[in-house]
Structure formats: C-alpha cells, structure tokens
Amino acid sequence: MTQIINGKDVAASVIAKIKAASDTLEAKSGVKPGLAVIIVGDDPASHAYVGAKGRMAKECGFNSVQHTLPEETTQEDLLKLVAELNADASIHGVLVQLPLPRHFDSEAVIQSILPEKDVDGLHVVNAGKLATGDLETGLISCTPAGSMLLVRTIHGADLSGLNAVVIGRSNLFGKPMGQLLLNANATVTMAHSRTKDLAGICRTADILVAAVGRPEMVKADWVKPGATVIDVGINRVPAPEKGEGKTKLVGDVAYAEASAVAGAITPVPGGVGPMTIAMLMANTVIAAYRKAGETPPAF
Amino acid sequence: MTQIINGKDVAASVIAKIKAASDTLEAKSGVKPGLAVIIVGDDPASHAYVGAKGRMAKECGFNSVQHTLPEETTQEDLLKLVAELNADASIHGVLVQLPLPRHFDSEAVIQSILPEKDVDGLHVVNAGKLATGDLETGLISCTPAGSMLLVRTIHGADLSGLNAVVIGRSNLFGKPMGQLLLNANATVTMAHSRTKDLAGICRTADILVAAVGRPEMVKADWVKPGATVIDVGINRVPAPEKGEGKTKLVGDVAYAEASAVAGAITPVPGGVGPMTIAMLMANTVIAAYRKAGETPPAF
Numbered sequence A, B: 001m002t003q004i005i006n007g008k009d010v011a012a013s014v015i016a017k018i019k020a021a022s023d024t025l026e027a028k029s030g031v032k033p034g035l036a037v038i039i040v041g042d043d044p045a046s047h048a049y050v051g052a053k054g055r056m057a058k059e060c061g062f063n064s065v066q067h068t069l070p071e072e073t074t075q076e077d078l079l080k081l082v083a084e085l086n087a088d089a090s091i092h093g094v095l096v097q098l099p100l101p102r103h104f105d106s107e108a109v110i111q112s113i114l115p116e117k118d119v120d121g122l123h124v125v126n127a128g129k130l131a132t133g134d135l136e137t138g139l140i141s142c143t144p145a146g147s148m149l150l151v152r153t154i155h156g157a158d159l160s161g162l163n164a165v166v167i168g169r170s171n172l173f174g175k176p177m178g179q180l181l182l183n184a185n186a187t188v189t190m191a192h193s194r195t196k197d198l199a200g201i202c203r204t205a206d207i208l209v210a211a212v213g214r215p216e217m218v219k220a221d222w223v224k225p226g227a228t229v230i231d232v233g234i235n236r237v238p239a240p241e242k243g244e245g246k247t248k249l250v251g252d253v254a255y256a257e258a259s260a261v262a263g264a265i266t267p268v269p270g271g272v273g274p275m276t277i278a279m280l281m282a283n284t285v286i287a288a289y290r291k292a293g294e295t296p297p298a299f
Helices: A007-029 A044-059 A075-087 A106-112 A124-131 A142-155 A174-183 A198-202 A273-291 B007-029 B044-059 B075-087 B106-112 B124-131 B142-155 B174-183 B198-202 B273-291
Strands: A034-040 A063-069 A093-096 A163-167 A187-191 A207-210 A228-231 A235-238 A247-250 B034-040 B063-069 B093-096 B163-167 B187-191 B207-210 B228-231 B235-238 B247-250
Touching (some): A007 A044, A034 A044, A044 A273, A075 A093, A093 A273, A124 A174, A124 B124, A142 A228, A174 A187, A174 B174, B034 B044, B034 B273, B142 B174, B142 B228
Parallel strands (some): A034 A063, A034 A093, A207 A228
Antiparallel strands (some): A235 A247
C-alpha cells in the first residue's frame, strides 16, 4: 500500500514545535523571535505569499513586521532598509520577497542580508556552510530543508545504503537538496536536462526527488517499485474537466500512475508546499535562539 | 589503447601560461603577483611542500614570501600575521600550510584569510560560490580544479550526457570535485563509505574519480570499459620487491589491472599530484589580475 506523505500534517507539527520554542525563549530570555519581510511592488501573487508568511509568523508567536515598498524604490533605498533591519536587535530574520522588479540587482540585495538573519538560506556564506556540511551554524534553504523532513518521516535520519536521485540542479533547490541528502549518508546522483537516459537513472533511486518545473514529467516507469518520491514541482495546467478556462495544480510527477509504483509519495498540492513556509519559521526561531546564546531546537 | 594522462605535462603547460600571464600583468599594470605562505612548526613533510611552493612561485615570476613561525606560536599571533597579509597590497594569495600544530583552531585561521586571497579555496565564501556555480568571482580548491583540467584533456569542457562518479565526499576534494563536474554538465553521483554496491555504481561511470585514501581499492571490474579514471589517492605502501624496508606510492586505483580496462587513466605519481601546485599558482595569478582590475586568464 503506497503511503501518501501528508505535508500539511508534518508542517503543522513543525509549527507547533516552533510555537512552543518561541514561547520558551520569550519566557527564558525575554526575546521574541522577529521576522521582517520586505516586498517591493504590486505583484498579487507575491503579496499573497507575504501575507501568508506574516500570518504564520504571528501564529508562531513572533514579532512579525512587513515593509511594503513602491515599485519605483531604488536599489540604494532597499539596501538601506536591509542595513537597518540587519542592525535591529528585535529582528532575527530578514526576507526579501522574490522576484524583485527588474531594475533591482537581486543578488546584491540578497548578499547584503547578514548571513545569520538570512532565513531564506540564500546568502553565499549559508550556501558554503551547507556545501561543507556545517548544519550547526548556517541557515538552510527552506524548501530543501522541508523536503528532507518529509524524507525523514519515511527513512529516518540516516540514509546509509540508499540511492537518492535529484532531478534539477538549481541553486534554490536541487543543489542544496543533494547536499542535504549526501550529508545524511545517501549516495546522491544529481540529474538534469543534460542527463542521458534520465528514466533509467531515476529507476536506480530509492529516494527520487523531482524539481524541474515540468508538469507530470516523471512517469510510473521512471520509479523503482517501493521508492520514496518527493515532488517539488508546482505547475498550473488547464483543467477542462473542471469547466471551461479552469486550471489545476500538478507536480513534476505523474501522480496517479507513479503512486501505483512508489512506496511513499508526496501529493501536489499538500506535499512539499506547506513545508517551505514552516521551515522559514523554523529558521527564524533558530536564528533567535542563536542570537540569544541558547541552543536552538532541532527540526 | 589506453591513454595515460600525463599530469606533469599538463601542469607544465599551466605553469608556462601562468608565467606569461604574470609577465603580462607586470608589464601592463606594474603588478607582480605575490604569494605568502605561512608554516608553523618543524614538520619535515610540510617544510618540503612549502619549499616546493616557494620555488614554483619564483619560477612563475611571483613575489614569493615565506613566514616560518615556531611551534609555540599562539593562535592570536598567527591571526595577526594573517591580518597583516590580508592588508598587504603586494600580496595576492595567502596560504597557511596545513596541518597546523594541535593547539591551533585551524578552521578559524582559514576563515580569517580574505576570500579573495584564499588561494587554497578553503574559505566558506569560496565554497559557497563554487556550490552555487559562481566560478567567475571565487577561487577554487586546487586539487579538484587540477583534476578537472585533466578530465578536460580527454572530454573537453562540456560533459553533457556523461556519467561521473566521485568516490569520497571530503570538503577538500570530493564535494568540490562533484560540484565542478556538475557545473560542466555531467550527471554526477557522489559515492562514499556508506554506499551500497560501490563497485556496481562505479561501473556506471564514464568518468570515475577516486579520492578515498585506500591503496588500490578500485579494481578493474569497477571500471566501465573505456572510462576515464582520475586517481586522486597518494598512498605510501611497503615495497619489499625494492628491498627490505622500502616503500612506494600507489593511488586508490589498482593501476595495473584498471589501466587494461580504462580508456584513459592518471598514474600515481605523475597524474593529479603535479596539478595541485600548478593550480595554486593559477589561483594566485587570477587573484592578482582581479585585484588589478584586469580580466584573469582562464585555465
């Protein structure tokens, strides 16, 4: 019987743990974790994401701050705001909602965030710490960190003897995911658009992670029977069966057929998706504990 | 016919290119690349390595500086010297010979070197740049960089469609090597001591890289016929055939039998070994070009 990995449930238990940790820290040290989110411009999807993050931060008991800047904000003014938040002792996490309007140098903005407040895990210092296996002092990119928690619900923390295949080699997901799997002792193969016989390589995977942004690319015959399948894709596709002009969300895995072969699989939506925001909150409470000189909770 | 990859020849051509680039920079900008090497204590092997680096730097036309500190040097004094070299405009590369005597916090010393002078490529910022595919502004760890040059002599710069397997996941070699291969479009598998069916996984490799420190562990039947084999191991073993108490150097690959199967293979010694010091010089001239605001040569 295939196990459906319920990301909503796992995320809810992470949030409960964060809330308790936040309360403990405040009681012990008088420190309330603070998360500042900066959004520039009017993109409705970005505003929806930022709104969700703010609500979740409040639910976790955090000090939640949102800075909404007009589209025409200059790079200089944005950097100035980041510098202020870097210096603000009540703020432990700083997040700049991406994508920024085109006239910004996004990379320079991201790199201007103090590594210890970089709760998105995008700073080069955090990338370097993850790449060298230092999970104790860095902050890990949220979606791979959340995906690892889902893997752990099936396989535990030690993946010795298991083959993991990651499809997709982005800096945001594929590379850090591969590094986390390797750090957990998996034998890790990084596959991508230049890979020959992608299906055959995927079939060697005990843990198959797809992050390519192609609707239902991974078919049933790419999946080793009994494998754990983590689907990171979120693709909106037409759904004429729901009515004219209607759409639906699907992953990078052909869920209906692949779930007949897999041992465990994440659905889309409701799999990896809910984990990302939960791990953002986890990074914020970790950053607050570290700043207070306390040992942070482990997730 | 198996091709023997001659690391000495490749290293010599790299050194010739560095020498020319160093001359050009001095003629154009009046800048002579400067390499400072710090050695602490009396370890004879370390002194031999440092001596070789100094001679090579002079051969490249560099300003070569050696700081020899007594065993009882304090962490504080060593950090002070690094800070002085960081601030010294005539020095473009700073290298602290490892291992340091036990009372040092080596990691703190390494991280105190300015990333742009970290010609060993060990700083977390350089690790992060490599991990995120930024090869333009960072400095790459010398042995993996040199190993990639050897791979390139066989396969060119684009490894699309090729499977690479790296055995060993150290921060010094295995991880950066995997990142370089991935960046060159190979499909990369990171294998290690916790890998199940290591021989079988190695047999999938078009490019097999061994860096485990176990004499002649990789046998002929681990090698796919025609594969390129890069042997990073340098192990000293008894050689009774040369006389009582005699020793010899062997790699991690059983060279005699594996070379009958491989398409191309590096010998030990004379394969990867000579590349490490060459790439150290390459990093130094690259750092000097960048500091002078000039486009550095590509290796």
